[in-house]
Amino acid sequence: MASAQSGTLYRGREGMWSWVAHRISGMAIFLFLLVHVLDTALVRVSPEAYNEVIGHYKTVVFGLGEVALVGAVIFHALNGLRIILVDFWSKGTTHQRKLFWGVVIVWAVLMAGFLPRHLMHMFGA
Amino acid sequence: MQTHNYDVVIIGAGGAGMRAALESSKRARTAVVTKLYPTRSHTGAAQGGMCAALANVEEDNWEWHTYDTVKGGDYLVDQDAAEVMAKEAIDAVLDLEKMGLPFNRTPEGRIDQRRFGGHTREHGEAPVRRSCYAADRTGHMILQTLYQNCVKQQVEFFNEYYVLDVLMTGDPRTDEGVRAAGVVTYELATGEIHVFRAKSIIFASGGFGKIFKTTSNAHTLTGDGPAMAFRRGIPLEDMEFFQFHPTGLAGLGILLSEAARGEGGILRNSEMERFMERYAPTLKDLAPRDVVARAMANEVREGRGAGPKKDYVYLDLTHLEPAHIDAKLPDITEFARTYLGVEPYTDPIPVFPTAHYGMGGIPTNIRGEVLANATDVIPGMYAAGETACVSVHGGNRLGTNSLLDINVFGRRAGIAAAEHAAEVDLPDLPEGVETPTVELLERLRDRPATEDRIANIRTDLQELMDANVQVFRTEETCRTALAGITDLKKRYETVAIQDKGRRYNLDLMEAVELGFLLDLAEIVALGALHRKESRGGHFREDFDTRDDANFLEHTMAYRTLPGEEGAEGTPIRLGTKPVVITRYEPKERTF
Amino acid sequence: MTAVAEKPQADAGEIPSFEVTMRIARFTPEDDKGVHWEDFTVTMHGTDRVLDALHEIKWHIDGSLTFRRSCAHGVCGSDAMRINGRNRLACKTLLKDLDISKPITVEPIKGLPVEKDLIVDMEPFFDSYREVMPFLVAGGQEPSRERLQSAEQRERFDDTTKCILCAACTSSCPVFWTDGQYFGPAAIVNAHRFIFDSRDDAGEQRLEILNSKEGVWRCRTTFNCTEACPRGIQVTKAIAEVKQAVIRGRV
Amino acid sequence: MSTSTTSIPDPTTRYRRTGQRGLNAEMLSWMFMRGSGALLVILVFGHLFVNLWLGDGVKGIDFAFVGGKWASPFWQVWDLLMLWLGLIHGGNGVRTIINDYARGDRTRMVLKALLYFAVVVTIVLGTLVIFTFDPCPVGAEPSLLPSFCEG
Numbered sequence A: 001m002a003s004a005q006s007g008t009l010y011r012g013r014e015g016m017w018s019w020v021a022h023r024i025s026g027m028a029i030f031l032f033l034l035v036h037v038l039d040t041a042l043v044r045v046s047p048e049a050y051n052e053v054i055g056h057y058k059t060v061v062f063g064l065g066e067v068a069l070v071g072a073v074i075f076h077a078l079n080g081l082r083i084i085l086v087d088f089w090s091k092g093t094t095h096q097r098k099l100f101w102g103v104v105i106v107w108a109v110l111m112a113g114f115l116p117r118h119l120m121h122m123f124g125a
Numbered sequence B: 001m002q003t004h005n006y007d008v009v010i011i012g013a014g015g016a017g018m019r020a021a022l023e024s025s026k027r028a029r030t031a032v033v034t035k036l037y038p039t040r041s042h043t044g045a046a047q048g049g050m051c052a053a054l055a056n057v058e059e060d061n062w063e064w065h066t067y068d069t070v071k072g073g074d075y076l077v078d079q080d081a082a083e084v085m086a087k088e089a090i091d092a093v094l095d096l097e098k099m100g101l102p103f104n105r106t107p108e109g110r111i112d113q114r115r116f117g118g119h120t121r122e123h124g125e126a127p128v129r130r131s132c133y134a135a136d137r138t139g140h141m142i143l144q145t146l147y148q149n150c151v152k153q154q155v156e157f158f159n160e161y162y163v164l165d166v167l168m169t170g171d172p173r174t175d176e177g178v179r180a181a182g183v184v185t186y187e188l189a190t191g192e193i194h195v196f197r198a199k200s201i202i203f204a205s206g207g208f209g210k211i212f213k214t215t216s217n218a219h220t221l222t223g224d225g226p227a228m229a230f231r232r233g234i235p236l237e238d239m240e241f242f243q244f245h246p247t248g249l250a251g252l253g254i255l256l257s258e259a260a261r262g263e264g265g266i267l268r269n270s271e272m273e274r275f276m277e278r279y280a281p282t283l284k285d286l287a288p289r290d291v292v293a294r295a296m297a298n299e300v301r302e303g304r305g306a307g308p309k310k311d312y313v314y315l316d317l318t319h320l321e322p323a324h325i326d327a328k329l330p331d332i333t334e335f336a337r338t339y340l341g342v343e344p345y346t347d348p349i350p351v352f353p354t355a356h357y358g359m360g361g362i363p364t365n366i367r368g369e370v371l372a373n374a375t376d377v378i379p380g381m382y383a384a385g386e387t388a389c390v391s392v393h394g395g396n397r398l399g400t401n402s403l404l405d406i407n408v409f410g411r412r413a414g415i416a417a418a419e420h421a422a423e424v425d426l427p428d429l430p431e432g433v434e435t436p437t438v439e440l441l442e443r444l445r446d447r448p449a450t451e452d453r454i455a456n457i458r459t460d461l462q463e464l465m466d467a468n469v470q471v472f473r474t475e476e477t478c479r480t481a482l483a484g485i486t487d488l489k490k491r492y493e494t495v496a497i498q499d500k501g502r503r504y505n506l507d508l509m510e511a512v513e514l515g516f517l518l519d520l521a522e523i524v525a526l527g528a529l530h531r532k533e534s535r536g537g538h539f540r541e542d543f544d545t546r547d548d549a550n551f552l553e554h555t556m557a558y559r560t561l562p563g564e565e566g567a568e569g570t571p572i573r574l575g576t577k578p579v580v581i582t583r584y585e586p587k588e589r590t591f
Numbered sequence C: 001m002t003a004v005a006e007k008p009q010a011d012a013g014e015i016p017s018f019e020v021t022m023r024i025a026r027f028t029p030e031d032d033k034g035v036h037w038e039d040f041t042v043t044m045h046g047t048d049r050v051l052d053a054l055h056e057i058k059w060h061i062d063g064s065l066t067f068r069r070s071c072a073h074g075v076c077g078s079d080a081m082r083i084n085g086r087n088r089l090a091c092k093t094l095l096k097d098l099d100i101s102k103p104i105t106v107e108p109i110k111g112l113p114v115e116k117d118l119i120v121d122m123e124p125f126f127d128s129y130r131e132v133m134p135f136l137v138a139g140g141q142e143p144s145r146e147r148l149q150s151a152e153q154r155e156r157f158d159d160t161t162k163c164i165l166c167a168a169c170t171s172s173c174p175v176f177w178t179d180g181q182y183f184g185p186a187a188i189v190n191a192h193r194f195i196f197d198s199r200d201d202a203g204e205q206r207l208e209i210l211n212s213k214e215g216v217w218r219c220r221t222t223f224n225c226t227e228a229c230p231r232g233i234q235v236t237k238a239i240a241e242v243k244q245a246v247i248r249g250r251v
Numbered sequence D: 001m002s003t004s005t006t007s008i009p010d011p012t013t014r015y016r017r018t019g020q021r022g023l024n025a026e027m028l029s030w031m032f033m034r035g036s037g038a039l040l041v042i043l044v045f046g047h048l049f050v051n052l053w054l055g056d057g058v059k060g061i062d063f064a065f066v067g068g069k070w071a072s073p074f075w076q077v078w079d080l081l082m083l084w085l086g087l088i089h090g091g092n093g094v095r096t097i098i099n100d101y102a103r104g105d106r107t108r109m110v111l112k113a114l115l116y117f118a119v120v121v122t123i124v125l126g127t128l129v130i131f132t133f134d135p136c137p138v139g140a141e142p143s144l145l146p147s148f149c150e151g
């Protein structure tokens, strides 16, 4: 019996890709959250330990990671709201595609606001 | 090989088959054997509606309906059958409603009704609103509703099993006391042969429109039922009567329901003239199909066709409100958009007659029992639907009467088959009943490769039939067709298939189906040659009037016995059967 | 008459013929080649559909190419397949609407076991359908005439009556691909058809059936089903309505 | 041969299911995802806003900053809610993902066990930290501590 899974990638549209992104971002945030709680727990060990670990967050690599994380959180949150609208608002399903592009635009705006400031904090004066 | 024992075996799961199954499975152990998943049956393609004199929107009664049916069928209708159908139509519609069919509704919440070609009040005075409908998806809803109820009743289906042979206890042409015994089937998924023993068999295998090239019929409508019945010695009735539906999408044959005209659509020629006013002053665009189809073909012949090749006319809906079109004709307007790129709101749709419905088929009486000849029945054999010829459609079927036919006579056949099964024992089958089928398949499968293809033969057949046995026929064209078919049959004897596998061998099945088509096409052409008159869907240019003195009778085509000589060098012997006339004496048809 | 002066622009056969390459996922259970791509180049015409191209191949090049089809105009639901990565009916997809400069990929629908070439096993699909009680259950005294239903009540479930059980939706659903137990959009659509029928009395039973582990909650609103449905049914909307009905505990 | 008429079972029997009335786990989980999601929007954005936007952004985060926040019961409750909701929401989401992709019952069991373990440990740990947190641990280098520790 042939595998049912073979073949080309399914060419879904906004609905499918937003779901993929939602899933990936959710998973990423969750993993980060696990780590984040652990590192925050270091405040119980000693201020030095905490500050040392948290110091890593202030490096460039982590700074960029932070950007990705914030991007993921914002997307996940906005798209989560879109999903809630699709589920509970009677016109949500009709407008899902518009809602998706709304999410993208709001995401871009928020990121555009956050990025310069964050980078400024990271590298800046 | 596997053997199954049932009381009733139903061949086909279209409207007729499933309506029969709903009755029969309540009363007897029933198997429905179908080459398609039930919901793929072509009943689902029917659009316009199903007539019954419910009188929900205006005065109507079943006698007017009977009259219209008889007149529409050009008096070749068996009037006892037409009465049964028109009378039981009302319950048939109400039954479907109770089963859940979502009919369109009147403001009072009753089943809505609309006009349809040939349906009139007061014996032809004016069009009447008689067709019960669900948008332009009535057939779809009927098929779904029947399937849903089969699921509810847990009817046993054998899906994608091809019935390839029917078994009786003898040969109905020669033996006495012949009765039904079973069917031989081919399981598509495995290539295995299954024999179903049965006390009653119901043919409900649909039409055979694929003998023509331009047709509204599905690829799978290859007349398997009538062809295998014929090969086993059962006669076929009135096969020369084939209906050409006026409004097929030009070049494609996809149907645009008569409901388009029922809702106000108008046929126009290249000069945008409403030409039906000339051919049928009273009913105009809603005259019976044979009249309209011929009028259209005539416009094209006389040079008033539209398009670059001047080979079609227009169906004009542009004067209708888009909202009205969307509510009442959503699917067919979508067909025009999808397949021809025409926007029906603003542009007229190119249409031309398309082969649509075979009035003829396996002869039955009003209980659905199959006839061995003009008088005797074969106990345990039943037929219903397009495959059968009761004959309620005579020379020309009225729109909506087929969905009615499958429900009324499907039900009758189902009940009769189950009742018969309760009274008799399962007949014994000798060893090796499947051998002819196995040999047929092996022959097709094992032939050495050839240049020629099954598809080429089929295309040649369809083009031959379109050119010679379509809306207009003459002695000469019928003879051309017969000679052509003889040649094609020779080619068919040697042609090879390519797929040699066992599982899902549709290549092989198409080859078998072509064999059926060739047999049926020959019967159609021979019948057309011999009926030297014009009546209903059969129009002979060399005999352009109806001739009741000589031809007010059904044609019966029998397969010749070994050694017997057939008509015109074919393996077919022609006979007749009287038409049942109860109260409507034949009159000239005017519309 | 409004249309007298107008000339329709589209004519069958007007668009010239063209060459197109069909890249088809082949699988024969009787050899050990597994699933593999095969290319066929055919000459097609104006209004030809993908189904016509498949026929051209089957009838004139390779008779063993196997696929289901019947009505050839999008009403029987036989020929759902994955064309250029999306589920469509082959008989409703015009070649000229695809990019014919590249090969057109044709694969069986996803998530159901492939039996041969483009044919999949439909039984799991129909099993789910049968499980949602897809039939009218009307209690009470059987009326002698029809049951009354207002035009608005009839309109309430009109969309979902159009389903032709082609499986394009269910086999486009990412949840169904990974979890074949999920009822799938088609079954929910057909439950919706009865849940919202004013004549029906078994809505609560159906809601119960769909309020299960493999029921409506598995749907993650990816909308692939809605995009795939050849009948234009608002599938995700129907699912959302069923979810709401389950939450409220009634229709 | 006895192929007499067979009795046909009542079609509705097959469908008379017992149990599973009203609420069930999948539905609760579905509603919870939406409810917690909506709350998390406020919590997470508030958190990000305060931590990454106000003041010096990420640069400003250190023991003193955290200590300063948790001195206030408001932020304690805020972070606690965020911790619980976030982890249960995320954990439930990952559970769905595991259900979707894990082939075979064993893998699924193992993965889910790991997940539940991680979620429980993290929640317990996080809760403890928030409540037992001492912003001014004795003996720590004073410069690292929040300003109010002095004296």
Ligand SMILES: Cc1cc2nc3c(=O)[nH]c(=O)nc-3n(C[C@H](O)[C@H](O)[C@H](O)COP(=O)(O)OP(=O)(O)OC[C@H]3O[C@@H](n4cnc5c(N)ncnc54)[C@H](O)[C@@H]3O)c2cc1C
Pocket: B011, B012, B013, B014, B015, B016, B017, B033, B034, B035, B036, B037, B038, B041, B042, B043, B044, B045, B046, B047, B048, B049, B050, B138, B139, B161, B162, B163, B164, B204, B205, B206, B207, B216, B217, B218, B221, B224, B225, B255, B257, B356, B357, B384, B385, B386, B387, B399, B400, B401, B402, B403, B404, B406
């Ligand atoms: C496009 C179109 C529109 C129409 N519109 C209307 C309308 O508006 N009103 C109206 O009254 N009529 C209409 N008709 C006519 C009507 O729909 C058909 O005549 C009728 O539905 C036939 O039903 P049936 O049950 O006899 O056959 P079908 O529905 O064709 O079913 C045939 C069944 O037989 C099975 N079968 C065939 N061969 C075999 C075999 N060898 N072994 C096993 N199974 C087999 C098939 O699988 C199928 O299940 C229309 C027809 C068409 C084509």
Ligand code: HEM
Pocket: A019, A022, A023, A025, A026, A027, A029, A030, A031, A033, A073, A076, A077, A078, A079, A080, A081, A083, A084, C219, C220, C221, D033, D034, D036, D037, D038, D040, D041, D044, D086, D087, D089, D090, D091, D092, D093, D094, D096, D097
């Ligand atoms: C910030 C506000 C948030 C909102 C509005 C939100 C919303 C949602 C919603 C509605 C779902 C359900 C999706 C579905 O059923 O299809 C979901 C799933 C999920 N969320 Fe969130 N969420 C948020 C924050 C988080 C956080 C902080 C995490 C990580 C800890 C997270 C991890 C997940 C995961 C892993 C899934 C499962 C994804 C899937 O099944 O595909 N979410 N979220």
Ligand code: SF4
Pocket: C162, C163, C164, C165, C166, C167, C168, C169, C170, C185, C186, C189, C228, C229, C230, C231, C232, C233, C235
């Ligand atoms: S809902 Fe649409 S896609 Fe799904 S089976 Fe029905 S018709 Fe096909």
Ligand code: F3S
Pocket: C169, C172, C173, C174, C175, C176, C184, C185, C218, C219, C220, C221, C222, C223, C224, C225, C226, C235, C236, C239
């Ligand atoms: S594709 Fe699947 S996830 Fe839901 S919206 Fe359609 S059922």
Ligand code: FES
Pocket: C068, C069, C070, C071, C072, C073, C074, C075, C076, C077, C078, C079, C080, C089, C090, C091, C092
């Ligand atoms: S062949 Fe019937 S839907 Fe395509």
